[in-house]
Amino acid sequence: MFREFRAEVEAALADALAARGLPTDDLGIEEPPEDVPATLASSVAFRLAGEVGAPPPEIAAEVAEAVDPEGYEYLARVDSQGPYVNFHAGEAYLADTLVAAQDGEYGRLPDRDTSVVVEHTSANPTGPVHVGRARNPILGDAIARVLDFAGYGVERHYYVNDAGRQVAVFTWAYETFDESDLPKPERDRADYDLVRYYRKGNQFLEDADPEEVEAAEAEIESIMRGLEAGDDETYERVERVVDRVLSGMRDSLERLPAEFDAFVKETEFIRDGSADDVVDRLKDTEYAVYEEDAWQLDLSAFGIEKMLVFLRSDGTTLYTTRDLAHHEWKFANYDAAVTVLGEDHKLQADQLKAALEILGNDTDQLSHAIYSYVNLPDGKMSTRRGTGVDLDDLLDEAIVRAREEVEKRLDSRIRDDELDEEDVERIARQVGIGAVRYDIVSKQPTKAITFEWERALDFEAQSAPYVQYVHARCCGILEEAESRGIDVGAIEFGGGEAAADLDPSVLDAPEERDLLRTIARFPAVIEEAAEDLEPHVVATYTREFAETFNAFYRECPVLAAEDERRRDARLALVNASRATVANALSVLGVEAPTSM
Incomplete structure (x- = not known):
């Protein structure tokens, strides 16, 4: 409304x-x-x-x-x-809001008939997802969810770097070293298993005798050339490693959750000839120069001083060259493209956009969501011999810490057998992972943040648990109404004759009207977040919503209302609140627990 x-x-x-x-x-x-x-x-x-x-x-x-x-x-x-x-x-505004928000899909905007591809994460497939990049899948998945809820046709893509030196080193190391040469894997999963080969290979290249290193480098160069030439055998060798690592990385990302519709491989644009086509077209432009044994683009006319290398002297392409072909493929298949990148990639993003313009593309189709990095908390997470903190470590600790908080709050219900071990584990997971995700996505992307456990898991402050508790409270009220024989479904607007008699005008308390006005804003919040690619706008709204709902809860008894008309109207308002906060949390990728 x-x-x-x-x-x-x-x-x-x-x-x-x-x-x-x-x-x-x-x-x-x-x-x-x-x-x-x-x-x-x-x-x-x-x-x-x-x-x-x-x-x-x-x-x-x-x-x-x-x-x-x-x-x-x-x-x-x-x-x-x-x-x-x-x-x-006027009154019609509040009444129609109450009607509209009975719909479980409340806030979803009409279909725009516009397709958008959102590319995010795209971490190199060389081992487990590192927590230092956790903001990318969290922000990227939230952007995709916001766009989807705003009526766009969204596909989520992971662009796989399977043609660079790192992957060639990985493939060589996997084929060279024996299991007995490696330490025990840190987790029973493919990415943790195979990363041992990658680390061993890099250590070898740093420490081995020059002659051994020279032989290894020759094999690594051979793999890179085989990929560039589109050699099927080389491609299969690399794919054997990359696909297994990706399977493990996907398991980790799905915990956030961050899921993908497609894993688009860099080598696709080598093998289909489109990267070579980009090279030929760039060479024919006035911006192309051959300097320092490489073909480069002079982008000074675009306000970019750093030259962009697009072809080495040996005739091999670079990551950016393939990415140009990748983006032209996006433009041919989607109405718009969004790429989520860390602040250290801003120059490359600007260079890419300029090069795409030189190639004759309409770069209005392309948007970049740039984010600053997250400083990690102190805590019990192991750095495991200096290899860094993995995303799995962060999520594991989040669940452990959340469980401690949940058990303190649910102690009496656990002792009375109202909740079993499975219930506690579910709530701990929903709260813990929700806390990590919400704390990161709730900040403006361009601002650097420091993650703090105490703030993220504070049930009383403006955090995920604070908002999640509103949903659980709504569910509890509606469940209690049902247990008393009140047919909540029947009092929903459009639910039958009883619904037709429901009178929204009895919701005349300031707290009731404030809550209705806040509910009415939700679709506009979705629209704003989608237009600006800023899901933190939705997070800000959820905090305001939680405060407004809690004021209503304190001042306006629902099941103990003065009469049935007011009780039923307040139950409808609670149901509208439940749908609104559930959808807002879903857009942020945070689960809405039914009990806490």
């Missing part, structure tokens, strides 16, 4: 300004300040002050007087307070 109300406000304000010959290009419509009691406000008076030659409060009063709310479904009245023009929604 909020989106419809905003459209009415825009139309009414634009008409009032146009009737007085005033510009309508910037209406200044925004959420009102806390001390302004309105559904929406406009700061247009600030902009018009210089043009009209009057103070903003005077202009705001005149504009409010000029706006005619007649004929609009939701716009009830307009007034001013100080420099703001205030727009107030």
